[in-house]
Amino acid sequence: MKPPVKTLAGIALAGMLLAQGPARAHDDGELKLSPGVQAQIAEVRRATARFHDFHFAIHPNGGGYGGLVVDLAGKSCIDQPGQGGMGVHYVNGNLFNAHLDPLKPQALIYEPLTDGTMRLVGVEYIVLKSVWDGAFAGTTPRLFGRNLHLVAAGNRYGLPDFYELHLWLWQPNRSGMFNDWSPAVRCP
Numbered sequence: 001m002k003p004p005v006k007t008l009a010g011i012a013l014a015g016m017l018l019a020q021g022p023a024r025a026h027d028d029g030e031l032k033l034s035p036g037v038q039a040q041i042a043e044v045r046r047a048t049a050r051f052h053d054f055h056f057a058i059h060p061n062g063g064g065y066g067g068l069v070v071d072l073a074g075k076s077c078i079d080q081p082g083q084g085g086m087g088v089h090y091v092n093g094n095l096f097n098a099h100l101d102p103l104k105p106q107a108l109i110y111e112p113l114t115d116g117t118m119r120l121v122g123v124e125y126i127v128l129k130s131v132w133d134g135a136f137a138g139t140t141p142r143l144f145g146r147n148l149h150l151v152a153a154g155n156r157y158g159l160p161d162f163y164e165l166h167l168w169l170w171q172p173n174r175s176g177m178f179n180d181w182s183p184a185v186r187c188p
Contacts, residue, residue: 037144040102041177044123045169047103052170054118057108058090065090065108071156077112077187078156084175085185086166087111087121098135100125102143111171111185121171121185129161146178 033041056062069089070076079085089107096106105123113119125143129150132141141148141163148163155162166180173182 034145040144041167041169044102044105044167048105048108048120048123048169051108052120054110054120057120063108064092064094067091067093069107069157073156075187079185079187080181083181084183085111085187086181087185087187088118089124091126096126096128096131098127098131100127100141100143100148105167109166109185112188114188119170121182122166122168122173124167125165127163128159129163132163144178149180 051057051063051065053062058066060066067090068076069078069091071078077085077088087109088111089109091107092104095101095104102125106126107124108120109122109124110118111121125141125148127141127148132139140150143165144167146165148165151159151162151164153160164180165178168177168179168182171182171184173179173184175181175183
């Protein structure tokens with residue numbers, strides 16, 4: 001018995017799609033996220049939603065993200081001409097260790113608005129390379145199915161080698177959900 005023409009066409013179409021490579025998500029340039037990674041990201045959204053209240057986030061008895069990251073130019077809002085911004089990073093120094101917990105990012109990223117308020121746009125995971133290597137020598141830290149990026153010493157923050165990964169949770173990033181720079185983030 002011959003398979004129906006519709007079945008053959010479906011098989012041919014599926015073969016063509018597989019030959020084209022992995023499916024792409026909407027407009028963020030990321031590979032389609034697995035259901036497990038999507039669920040992790042949803043958990044991070046729930047865990048960080050309370051930090052939309054900027055004053056709670058930076059208060060020592062609130063979120064504890066009072067440490068401000070400043071680049072060597074003395075700017076707290078970090079941007080890169082032609083690539084976009086990273087915004088203003090507030091870090092929780094108590095989270096700097098070799099344990100990367102997706103629900104406890106080391107930094108919260110805010111965009112300063114023209115009215116003086118701060119809008120939560122994303123989070124960043126950070127671990128010093130020496131700390132990571134001391135616990136997990138020979139490996140690269142991973143979250144959400146991705147390797148964290150190595151930033152070498154001599155960087156704009158004056159830090160030793162460190163690994164980092166941005167996650168743009170609260171503002172879409174057309175350069176990608178995990179890209180360092182977001183064209184949508186503006187520094188005043």
